[in-house]
Amino acid sequence: xxxxxxxxxxxxxxxxxxVFNPKLEGIPVIVLSNNDGCAVARSNEAxxxxxxxxxxxxxxxxxxxxxxxxALSSNYALYGDMSCRVxxxxxxxxxxxxIYSIDExxxxxxxxxxxxxxxKKIRSTVKQHTGIPVSIGIAPTKTLAKVANKIAKxxxxxxxxxxxxxxxxxxxxxxxxxxxxxxxxxxxMLNKYGITNARQLRDCDDTFIKKKxxxxxxxxxxxxxxxxxxxxxxxxSSKKAIxxxxxxxxxxxxINELLESVSDYVSRAGEKLRQQNSATSAMQVYLSxxxxxxxxxxxxxxxxxxxxxxxxxxxxxxxxxxxxQIYRKGYAYKKTGILLSGFSPANAVQLNLFAExxxxxxxxxxxxxxxxxxxxxxxxxxxxxxxSGISKIWKMLQSLKTPCFTTRxxxxxxxxx
DNA sequence: TCTGGGGTCCTAGGACCC
DNA sequence: TCTGGGGTCCTAGGACCC
Numbered sequence: 001x002x003x004x005x006x007x008x009x010x011x012x013x014x015x016x017x018x019v020f021n022p023k024l025e026g027i028p029v030i031v032l033s034n035n036d037g038c039a040v041a042r043s044n045e046a047x048x049x050x051x052x053x054x055x056x057x058x059x060x061x062x063x064x065x066x067x068x069x070x071a072l073s074s075n076y077a078l079y080g081d082m083s084c085r086v087x088x089x090x091x092x093x094x095x096x097x098x099i100y101s102i103d104e105x106x107x108x109x110x111x112x113x114x115x116x117x118x119x120k121k122i123r124s125t126v127k128q129h130t131g132i133p134v135s136i137g138i139a140p141t142k143t144l145a146k147v148a149n150k151i152a153k154x155x156x157x158x159x160x161x162x163x164x165x166x167x168x169x170x171x172x173x174x175x176x177x178x179x180x181x182x183x184x185x186x187x188x189m190l191n192k193y194g195i196t197n198a199r200q201l202r203d204c205d206d207t208f209i210k211k212k213x214x215x216x217x218x219x220x221x222x223x224x225x226x227x228x229x230x231x232x233x234x235x236x237s238s239k240k241a242i243x244x245x246x247x248x249x250x251x252x253x254x255i256n257e258l259l260e261s262v263s264d265y266v267s268r269a270g271e272k273l274r275q276q277n278s279a280t281s282a283m284q285v286y287l288s289x290x291x292x293x294x295x296x297x298x299x300x301x302x303x304x305x306x307x308x309x310x311x312x313x314x315x316x317x318x319x320x321x322x323x324x325q326i327y328r329k330g331y332a333y334k335k336t337g338i339l340l341s342g343f344s345p346a347n348a349v350q351l352n353l354f355a356e357x358x359x360x361x362x363x364x365x366x367x368x369x370x371x372x373x374x375x376x377x378x379x380x381x382x383x384x385x386x387x388s389g390i391s392k393i394w395k396m397l398q399s400l401k402t403p404c405f406t407t408r409x410x411x412x413x414x415x416x417x
Numbered sequence: 418t419c420t421g422g423g424g425t426c427c428t429a430g431g432a433c434c435c
Numbered sequence: 436t437c438t439g440g441g442g443t444c445c446t447a448g449g450a451c452c453c
Contacts, residue, residue, distance in 0.1 A: 422453105423452105423453090424451105424452080424453085425450100425451080425452075426449105426450085426451080426452105427448105427449090427450080427451100428447105428448090428449085428450100429446100429447095429448090429449105430445105430446090430447095431444105431445090431446090431447105432443100432444085432445085432446105433442100433443085433444085433445105434441100434442080434443080434444100435440105435441090435442090
């Protein structure tokens with residue numbers, strides 16, 4: 001029987017911040033989404049106050065501050081780097097590991113001895129090497145490992161091997177909506193049929209579940225029964241779409257500022273595109289007003305396709321042309337975004353019969369790789385496109401951000417002894 | 418005043434082909 | 436008045452994940 005362990009960092013973003021600022025220990029802490037909009041990570045103390053995932057900051061600010069809590073802007077450079085350190089530590093414990101998200105990894109523990117004590121060792125080593133607390137759930141399928149992890153989070157040891165438990169009563173204690181793969185819509189549907197906990201779902205009729213939840217739901221069902229259907233993915237697969245979008249710090253009406261924003265997003269996406277050695281042949285551009293505001297609303301999207309390329313200036317031209325198609329004067333816009341798709345390997349790009357002689361692919365490639373390596377070495381936007389603007393008044397707000405402790409020389413913490 | 422961003426997969430239905 | 440059957444491809448929309 002296969003054996004999976006799910007290692008999940010506790011309150012990951014908050015824990016990263018605490019590593020570099022011990023004053024954050026023991027008090028309610030939340031980390032905010034872009035624009036300091038919503039709470040996307042909460043310390044246990046903040047959870048206890050009743051602050052839910054995704055709560056808008058303006059709604060929980062008073063409660064948080066009244067309880068001596070602290071809010072921080074998100075610092076993705078820090079979290080990304082800390083995530084790498086956790087993964088590096090985990091790799092010492094098994095050769096088979098899947099990086100599932102920024103704060104989670106599935107490990108294969110096939111053939112290992114006493115799993116509970118091994119997991120405890122993993123846990124204490126990660127804490128020692130990185131300062132990050134993790135919880136570990138162990139089970140014969142990924143879905144059950146997720147369940148085990150959820151329960152492990154609640155006990156002191158932070159580790160749970162499902163094989164040591166009474167499955168029926170344990171699954172009965174898990175709400176159906178807490179199962180991996182069951183979102184709030186499916187949970188509501190299942191509840192309507194009287195299915196409220198994981199044991200009831202496990203014992204459902206296959207045909208019924210397939211009809212209501214497609215073969216994806218059926219897979220979940222089988223996994224709950226202990227039949228492994230979702231394999232470990234050891235190699236990260238390349239992306240099939242790359243998007244970039246942002247909400248603005250304040251409403252934008254001027255088309256020139258919107259053009260700057262899409263140009264900026266396209267150049268970010270272009271970097272990611274080249275990183276995975278792909279070329280793109282399709283793009284979608286969208287924009288919208290603020291749906292939370294009582295004001296005239298407008299949202300639209302348009303797609304275009306073109307000969308495969310990974311040359312940012314070309315992508316910027318397409319993006320700006322698309323935006324001009326859907327822009328309407330007189331609205332206060334809150335957000336724009338772009339999405340690249342239709343990928344092919346960059347080294348197998350079809351030559352364009354109608355290309356202008358000036359489009360010299362080799363020199364375009366050289367320019368892009370020079371630009372990418374400068375920005376990688378000296379930081380994002382060291383060199384950027386004129387069309388992305390300089391003022392960037394549409395830029396997002398991040399007033400509570402901590403330093404990039406581990407990724408910028410100038411922001412490294414100083415220890416005075 | 419103030420409400421995130423980046424992905425994946427599946428299915429139904431329409432267009433199109435022979 | 437009567438109007439096939441089988442297949443593929445693409446897209447939009449809906450579900451999910453972190």
